[in-house]
Amino acid sequence: MTAPPGVSPQRPATIHDVAALSGVAASTVSRALSTPGRVNFRTRARIEAAAAQLKYIPNAQAKALSSGRTKAVAVLVADITNPFYFDIIRGTQLQLKAAGYTQLLVDTEESDEVEVNTVEQLRQTADGVILTASRLSDAALAAVAAKMPVVTINRDIDGVPSVLLDTPTATNQALDHLISLGHSHVAYLGGPETSSSNTRRWAALSEAAKERGVKVVRLGPFAPRTHSGAAAADALVHSGATAGIAFNDLVAIGMLQRLRERGVRVPEDVSIVGCDDIFGADFCSPPLTTVTAPVEQAGRVAVAMLLGKLDAAQGNLPRTQTILPTYLTIRGSTGPAPAAR
Amino acid sequence: MTAPPGVSPQRPATIHDVAALSGVAASTVSRALSTPGRVNFRTRARIEAAAAQLKYIPNAQAKALSSGRTKAVAVLVADITNPFYFDIIRGTQLQLKAAGYTQLLVDTEESDEVEVNTVEQLRQTADGVILTASRLSDAALAAVAAKMPVVTINRDIDGVPSVLLDTPTATNQALDHLISLGHSHVAYLGGPETSSSNTRRWAALSEAAKERGVKVVRLGPFAPRTHSGAAAADALVHSGATAGIAFNDLVAIGMLQRLRERGVRVPEDVSIVGCDDIFGADFCSPPLTTVTAPVEQAGRVAVAMLLGKLDAAQGNLPRTQTILPTYLTIRGSTGPAPAAR
DNA sequence: AAACTCTTGACAACCGATTGCCAAAATTCT
DNA sequence: AGAATTTTGGCAATCGGTTGTCAAGAGTTT
Numbered sequence: 001m002t003a004p005p006g007v008s009p010q011r012p013a014t015i016h017d018v019a020a021l022s023g024v025a026a027s028t029v030s031r032a033l034s035t036p037g038r039v040n041f042r043t044r045a046r047i048e049a050a051a052a053q054l055k056y057i058p059n060a061q062a063k064a065l066s067s068g069r070t071k072a073v074a075v076l077v078a079d080i081t082n083p084f085y086f087d088i089i090r091g092t093q094l095q096l097k098a099a100g101y102t103q104l105l106v107d108t109e110e111s112d113e114v115e116v117n118t119v120e121q122l123r124q125t126a127d128g129v130i131l132t133a134s135r136l137s138d139a140a141l142a143a144v145a146a147k148m149p150v151v152t153i154n155r156d157i158d159g160v161p162s163v164l165l166d167t168p169t170a171t172n173q174a175l176d177h178l179i180s181l182g183h184s185h186v187a188y189l190g191g192p193e194t195s196s197s198n199t200r201r202w203a204a205l206s207e208a209a210k211e212r213g214v215k216v217v218r219l220g221p222f223a224p225r226t227h228s229g230a231a232a233a234d235a236l237v238h239s240g241a242t243a244g245i246a247f248n249d250l251v252a253i254g255m256l257q258r259l260r261e262r263g264v265r266v267p268e269d270v271s272i273v274g275c276d277d278i279f280g281a282d283f284c285s286p287p288l289t290t291v292t293a294p295v296e297q298a299g300r301v302a303v304a305m306l307l308g309k310l311d312a313a314q315g316n317l318p319r320t321q322t323i324l325p326t327y328l329t330i331r332g333s334t335g336p337a338p339a340a341r
Numbered sequence: 342m343t344a345p346p347g348v349s350p351q352r353p354a355t356i357h358d359v360a361a362l363s364g365v366a367a368s369t370v371s372r373a374l375s376t377p378g379r380v381n382f383r384t385r386a387r388i389e390a391a392a393a394q395l396k397y398i399p400n401a402q403a404k405a406l407s408s409g410r411t412k413a414v415a416v417l418v419a420d421i422t423n424p425f426y427f428d429i430i431r432g433t434q435l436q437l438k439a440a441g442y443t444q445l446l447v448d449t450e451e452s453d454e455v456e457v458n459t460v461e462q463l464r465q466t467a468d469g470v471i472l473t474a475s476r477l478s479d480a481a482l483a484a485v486a487a488k489m490p491v492v493t494i495n496r497d498i499d500g501v502p503s504v505l506l507d508t509p510t511a512t513n514q515a516l517d518h519l520i521s522l523g524h525s526h527v528a529y530l531g532g533p534e535t536s537s538s539n540t541r542r543w544a545a546l547s548e549a550a551k552e553r554g555v556k557v558v559r560l561g562p563f564a565p566r567t568h569s570g571a572a573a574a575d576a577l578v579h580s581g582a583t584a585g586i587a588f589n590d591l592v593a594i595g596m597l598q599r600l601r602e603r604g605v606r607v608p609e610d611v612s613i614v615g616c617d618d619i620f621g622a623d624f625c626s627p628p629l630t631t632v633t634a635p636v637e638q639a640g641r642v643a644v645a646m647l648l649g650k651l652d653a654a655q656g657n658l659p660r661t662q663t664i665l666p667t668y669l670t671i672r673g674s675t676g677p678a679p680a681a682r
Numbered sequence: 683a684a685a686c687t688c689t690t691g692a693c694a695a696c697c698g699a700t701t702g703c704c705a706a707a708a709t710t711c712t
Numbered sequence: 713a714g715a716a717t718t719t720t721g722g723c724a725a726t727c728g729g730t731t732g733t734c735a736a737g738a739g740t741t742t
Contacts, residue, residue, distance in 0.1 A: 104444065284625065368701075
């Protein structure tokens with residue numbers, strides 16, 4: 001396209017400029033551009049031509065103010081440097097952009113207070129909120145959801161639409177994998193106590209252990225960061241377990257590093273399983289056996305659910321929960337149990 | 342704090358509610374809450390009490406519409422799943438939140454078209470834009486900067502404030518490091534042709550090579566992703582060079598994987614140097630010798646510069662360029678050159 | 683051709699703040 | 713005490729759209 005023939009004003013064109021140029025009222029321009037059949041075909045064509053000529057872009061603030069909808073969605077993450085969230089954010093970003101929405105990204109720094117304050121602030125700034133791995137209490141989360149449309153990821157509360165990555169099932173597969181390798185004493189290196197997926201996973205794991213008649217102890221909690229892996233590794237060694245299932249890959253990778261420092265060989269002396277299959281899980285040393293989760297998809301689905309909720313007539317809940325399957329990816333960090341001492 | 346004694350309205354309180362409750366005009370409330378000395382002390386106290394009781398939160402849209410400032414800054418990244426940007430985003434996020442600004446995150450998917458369209462859209466939605474590793478042409482970037490406040494990261498254009506990570510200097514250090522290990526034939530595995538830091542680094546590297554009398558060839562371009570590392574590794578092997586300096590750590594890590602597959606030992610057969618020191622560079626195998634850059638700081642500085650520009654009286658340019666030093670971090674991926682064949 | 687229905691487009695109020703302007707009140711000065 | 717000066721607070725216009733209401737014009741029916 002060549003440069004348009006029209007003027008190129010310093011200040012962006014408003015709806016009034018378009019109205020003046022096409023010889024109609026501002027309200028007609030508004031209708032022509034939104035309600036299709038409300039305005040004559042020829043008039044609309046004229047208006048659209050004028051809008052194109054002036055490079056008219058509707059002012060989002062004015063639109064939001066009068067319509068009440070901001071076309072923005074806030075995505076809250078607990079820690080933006082955690083690679084787990086990268087893929088979620090990319091998923092939400094892609095899906096939101098496709099729908100013409102803007103993404104407001106907020107790092108809550110693992111603080112429930114920041115989380116609830118942010119939502120309060122954003123109440124009128126965003127049409128809805130996606131809470132990834134919320135640290136809120138059930139009550140606080142319910143209160144938030146009562147005030148504005150919310151979709152959670154990895155957090156299951158009655159009445160709040162959610163996307164769950166079904167890591168417990170795959171974690172049980174991991175346990176079976178370890179058992180088949182001869183391990184009978186396994187440790188779970190727990191994550192934040194306020195983490196819902198942590199709770200769910202431990203519940204599944206401890207029950208599975210009971211059924212299968214193996215010993216699974218819970219250690220921690222450990223912060224979901226690589227440097228916590230040192231403490232986790234030491235705790236694992238001290239526990240006497242021959243295999244560890246970590247809350248997430250960050251902790252698992254940190255454990256790998258620490259164990260190497262201590263001269264504990266993986267997987268010869270001890271086996272390690274992570275969770276999430278984050279960036280780096282495939283090239284650490286040894287490559288990490290982990291639970292692979294469709295994280296980006298979780299972000300996309302969460303956005304789709306939220307937008308569906310926004311578009312739907314009030315009271316119409318399209319879908320209230322989506323469970324995404326995960327699977328076990330076996331790499332080099334798990335191996336046969338060492339011969340009994 | 343206990344629950345406030347006041348009513349708890351379903352609809353958020355407006356400035357008029359506060360005005361009514363405190364018995365003044367809406368404009369007085371606005372002044373009391375913004376211009377400190379403009380309103381009587383007692384009156385202000387009364388207004389603040391009313392605001393607190395009603396849990397009044399100013400409507401951001403209305404504020405933006407009438408004031409012209411949105412208190413939002415857009416951060417554009419080329420690829421959100423590239424860990425390099427994680428730290429930038431965290432830096433911008435922290436600094437923006439501290440200043441009471443909202444962060445709009447946009448993934449431009451390495452497309453200059455998306456980049457320029459986004460800026461056009463955001464012109465009235467954000468007070469300013471931070472372009473990280475822009476893929477725009479000089480002309481397009483200048484045009485964008487003429488329309489709204491812009492700060493770039495790793496992109497140096499006259500008249501546009503920028504934050505530069507001084508990777509060229511440290512890359513030259515890397516070259517010296519390799520030379521001291523006996524390497525005399527080095528390859529540079531280039532990144533996107535439209536990347537400014539790629540251009541700057543190669544310029545510095547080729548000149549340094551000339552000065553030092555060693556052979557440095559340029560290969561590529563390679564996409565800044567791990568999977569491009571395979572092609573980069575093959576090209577490196579084919580070139581006959583004994584050491585490779587990669588555009589970034591993603592490519593370098595990808596090379597490490599590919600070289601291992603091919604049975605080429607690192608660093609015995611070939612040495613690899615990365616750039617950025619991203620998440621994973623320290624735990625890949627072997628750990629990557631790389632140029633460590635203060636990436637999060639770059640994000641923070643960029644925001645500080647942008648906000649300074651916004652606050653400053655028009656025409657007052659606080660600072661136009663910040664160069665952040667980087668340094669060489671030597672790990673396990675570099676070693677003595679193999680004996681000449 | 684008259685009566686009637688349907689379509690179209692303009693007017694104006696409104697969303698929730700900010701801000702220029704001015705008058706009333708308080709303060710200080712002579 | 714009265715005049716001059718400063719402080720304080722309210723009115724109303726404005727930002728750029730959306731949307732309810734209604735009259736004029738076009739089209740249809742008998």
